[in-house]
Amino acid sequence: MLWQWGIEDEKAWNLHVEGINALFSEWVRLATKAVEDDASLFGDLSLEFQTADWFHSHLEAYRLTFCASPETPASRDSARRVGFAHIYAHVPPSVYVGLYNLMFSGYHALEADPQAPDLPPLLTVRRRWLSDMQTALDTYASALSGLVSSWSSLASIDPLTGTLNRRGLWQHITSDIASPSSPAAFIVWDLDHFKTINDRHGHPEGDRVLQQLAALERRQSRVNDALGRLGGDEFVWWAPGLLDRVALCERIQGFARVLYRQEGMTFSAGVARYPLDGTTADHLYAAADAALYRAKHAGRQRWCMAGTEAVYPTLRS
Numbered sequence: 091m092l093w094q095w096g097i098e099d100e101k102a103w104n105l106h107v108e109g110i111n112a113l114f115s116e117w118v119r120l121a122t123k124a125v126e127d128d129a130s131l132f133g134d135l136s137l138e139f140q141t142a143d144w145f146h147s148h149l150e151a152y153r154l155t156f157c158a159s160p161e162t163p164a165s166r167d168s169a170r171r172v173g174f175a176h177i178y179a180h181v182p183p184s185v186y187v188g189l190y191n192l193m194f195s196g197y198h199a200l201e202a203d204p205q206a207p208d209l210p211p212l213l214t215v216r217r218r219w220l221s222d223m224q225t226a227l228d229t230y231a232s233a234l235s236g237l238v239s240s241w242s243s244l245a246s247i248d249p250l251t252g253t254l255n256r257r258g259l260w261q262h263i264t265s266d267i268a269s270p271s272s273p274a275a276f277i278v279w280d281l282d283h284f285k286t287i288n289d290r291h292g293h294p295e296g297d298r299v300l301q302q303l304a305a306l307e308r309r310q311s312r313v314n315d316a317l318g319r320l321g322g323d324e325f326v327w328w329a330p331g332l333l334d335r336v337a338l339c340e341r342i343q344g345f346a347r348v349l350y351r352q353e354g355m356t357f358s359a360g361v362a363r364y365p366l367d368g369t370t371a372d373h374l375y376a377a378a379d380a381a382l383y384r385a386k387h388a389g390r391q392r393w394c395m396a397g398t399e400a401v402y403p404t405l406r407s
Contacts, residue, residue: 095217100159102210103218109200109209110157116196118149121189160221169225183230193219248319250297251304259318263328263371266316267364275338276367276374277327278382279359282390284323299353306352310345326375333363335395339402342393346405356405358385359393367396 103110125145155168172186197215200206209215246258254262266274281287281303288296300323307317307325316328332338342359349355360381368374377396385392388401 093217093220095160095221099210099214099217100161102214103159106208106210107157108207111153112200112207113193113196113209113215114153114156116200117193118146118153120192120196121149122146124189124192156218156222160218165222166225169222170229172222172226172229183227186226186230187223190219190223251301251319253304253307253325254316254318256318256320259316259320259326259328260371262316262318263374266328266330267369267371272331273333273366274328274330274364275332276362276364276371276378277329277338277342277359278320278362278375278378279325279327279357279393280382281323282356282358299355302353303349306348307345310341310348326378333366338395342402342404350405356391358382358390359404360385360396361393362396 122145152168155162155165158165160166160169193215194212197209197212200209246254246261248255263276281299284296284299287299300319303323303325304317304319307327311317311327312329314330318326318328320326329341332341338361342361346356349357360378360383362368362374362377362381364374367377381394381396385394385401388394391404392401393404394401
């Protein structure tokens with residue numbers, strides 16, 4: 091209760107409007123001087139903003155909010171925005187706390203000045219400081235958590251196609267295998283003669299084709315499937331519950347028909363079955379890749395199943 095803003099604090103704050111404004115002005119002066127002496131406090135803000143005039147204006151914009159009660163929605167919202175602003179500008183919490191601590195240096199300077207207006211009790215100012223600090227730092231932590239989550243997500247996504255990259259796909263498969271899971275098909279495939287697209291039409295056209303491939307694959311997949319691009323035109327389709335040869339034929343040939351109709355292209359594929367052909371993502375990939383090689387060696391536009399010699403067409407004429 092000692093640090094909780096109460097009715098008496100509210101009364102004291104409202105009775106010392108002139109003193110609070112003077113306190114705010116002194117704090118702005120001290121904080122501006124601090125960043126003027128050490129521009130590195132700005133973190134990663136662009137150089138055009140790293141001026142004392144800009145920082146002074148930045149603080150002054152907070153005056154009306156600070157001079158009002160910390161219980162107002164505007165005050166809480168302002169403190170929250172401070173937290174977000176610092177994390178996105180890469181300003182450490184210690185810098186924010188250090189600059190805001192100058193509020194007490196300003197308080198003691200005014201307290202010693204006989205010409206200064208009356209101030210609210212120091213304990214009330216401390217409670218005001220703590221209210222803002224807690225909201226700002228809580229928001230800072232929330233923003234940081236959100237950024238970490240976003241970075242983690244981006245680290246698992248292929249930026250060109252929006253599918254999982256190898257890291258993200260391997261994590262997904264490993265998670266599926268670690269939990270009680272049904273058998274699954276690990277399908278690795280790539281386009282037939284993709285290099286000619288880049289050679290004849292340039293890499294931008296090749297990138298467009300890869301993006302279209304991913305979009306087509308997503309539309310053909312089921313909710314619990316996982317799609318990934320390993321690099322170039324090599325894709326993986328992780329399909330839990332899909333092991334039956336007939337069902338695999340239908341899935342692969344259905345996708346081949348859509349791809350040919352949309353882009354006039356064919357592909358080759360290799361299929362490994364979990365757990366029959368491997369119990370880790372690496373083992374399944376090795377088995378499926380060897381099957382893909384056999385499909386290409388047999389003349390492309392075909393798919394093979396690991397551990398068998400059978401070769402099936404991906405697109406029936």
